[in-house]
Amino acid sequence: MSITPYLTLAAILFCIGLYGALSKKNAIIVLLSIELMLNAVNLNLIAFAKYGPKPGLAGQIFSLFNITVAAAEVAVGIAILINLYRNRGTTDVTDMDTMKR
Amino acid sequence: MLDRLIGFLSSGENLVFFVFSLVAICGAIFMISLTRVVHMVMALALTFLSLGGIYITLGAEFVGWVQVLIYAGAITILMIFGIMMTRHRGEAETEPQRPWHNGLLLVGAIVLFGILFYVIQNATITPQSAPVDPKDNTLQIGQLLFNQYVIPFEIMSVLLTVAFIGAIVVAKREED
Numbered sequence: 001m002s003i004t005p006y007l008t009l010a011a012i013l014f015c016i017g018l019y020g021a022l023s024k025k026n027a028i029i030v031l032l033s034i035e036l037m038l039n040a041v042n043l044n045l046i047a048f049a050k051y052g053p054k055p056g057l058a059g060q061i062f063s064l065f066n067i068t069v070a071a072a073e074v075a076v077g078i079a080i081l082i083n084l085y086r087n088r089g090t091t092d093v094t095d096m097d098t099m100k101r
Numbered sequence: 102m103l104d105r106l107i108g109f110l111s112s113g114e115n116l117v118f119f120v121f122s123l124v125a126i127c128g129a130i131f132m133i134s135l136t137r138v139v140h141m142v143m144a145l146a147l148t149f150l151s152l153g154g155i156y157i158t159l160g161a162e163f164v165g166w167v168q169v170l171i172y173a174g175a176i177t178i179l180m181i182f183g184i185m186m187t188r189h190r191g192e193a194e195t196e197p198q199r200p201w202h203n204g205l206l207l208v209g210a211i212v213l214f215g216i217l218f219y220v221i222q223n224a225t226i227t228p229q230s231a232p233v234d235p236k237d238n239t240l241q242i243g244q245l246l247f248n249q250y251v252i253p254f255e256i257m258s259v260l261l262t263v264a265f266i267g268a269i270v271v272a273k274r275e276e277d
Contacts, residue, residue: 001114003226006159009122011217013148016129019210023203026138028183032145035176036129039152042168046161055232057245060161064242067164067171068257072264074176078183079272085187086274 006047014040027084027091031077038070117158124151138184146177160235163242 013036020033042063049059085091110116128148132141149172156165233241246254 001112001118004221005118005122006155007221008218009125009155011214011221012126013129015210015214015217016126016133018213019206020133023206028138028180028187029132029141031183032132032142032180035172036132036145036148039149039172042164043152043155046156046159046164049161050159050232051226051228053226053229055228055230057233057241060164060238060242061245061250063161063164064167064246065253065257067167068261071171071176072261074179075268076264076271078179079268081183082186082272091187 001051003047003051006043006051010040010043010047013037013043025092025094027081027093027096028078030093031074031081035070035074038066042066114158118155121151121154121158124148125155139181142177142180142184146173149173149177160232161238162235163239 017033017036017040020036021030024030024033045059045063045066049056049063052059081091084096088095090096110119125148128144128146128151131144132148135141135144150169153165153168153173156162156168
């Protein structure tokens with residue numbers, strides 16, 4: 001088993017996540033799609049940690065840090081969404097254009 | 102073609118990878134195509150679970166279980182709480198009113214995947230040493246985390262504390 005199938009799977013997941021993040025209108029689904037893209041990156045890191053040019057544990061540790069940052073990001077994102085829903089009554093990303101006007 | 106496929110699937114690791122990656126891609130596709138928000142979150146939880154399985158087959162047992170705990174457990178539940186707090190009245194997402202935007206986006210994503218696929222197929226990655234022994238994976242990660250990577254680890258804990266306090270402050274109802 002080489003590294004190629006893992007990288008291909010990560011590329012597929014990243015592209016699906018990119019499509020979801022840019023096409024969905026519900027802000028919670030946009031956050032979920034960003035999580036999917038972060039997961040594709042984690043898969044790359046762990047695949048390189050096993051089959052890369054220099055196998056080692058550094059990739060796994062980086063992916064642990066990545067998971068931590070993702071958890072912090074989603075907590076802050078959900079808090080902002082809840083506050084925005086309380087003030088504006090919407091979770092639609094196309095309605096969040098106050099700074100554009 | 103079929104012989105190669107059967108040969109590919111006869112190895113245990115390849116079979117496990119095939120099944121898990123199929124489930125992961127199906128979950129992601131369902132996340133894109135389903136209409137109810139809760140169903141989307143459940144489909145993505147399936148993707149997270151099968152990615153945890155792939156990590157375990159890659160010899161990263163600790164990261165695999167962390168993935169199951171954090172992503173399939175905590176983040177999914179947090180998303181469901183977010184959905185509950187922001188009541189979705191119509192629930193079913195309306196049809197996209199911007200077909201041009203979505204069409205161009207689909208083309209762009211497919212082109213990006215094509216470029217990535219081309220690069221991946223043409224890259225030659227040869228390991229200079231044998232893969233690390235996955236035995237005592239958790240022990241080795243713990244030792245690395247508290248010796249070589251202790252400063253990033255502490256900074257990460259500070260980041261988590263700041264982020265969660267910030268989340269509480271942002272989401273708190275202002276009483277006045």
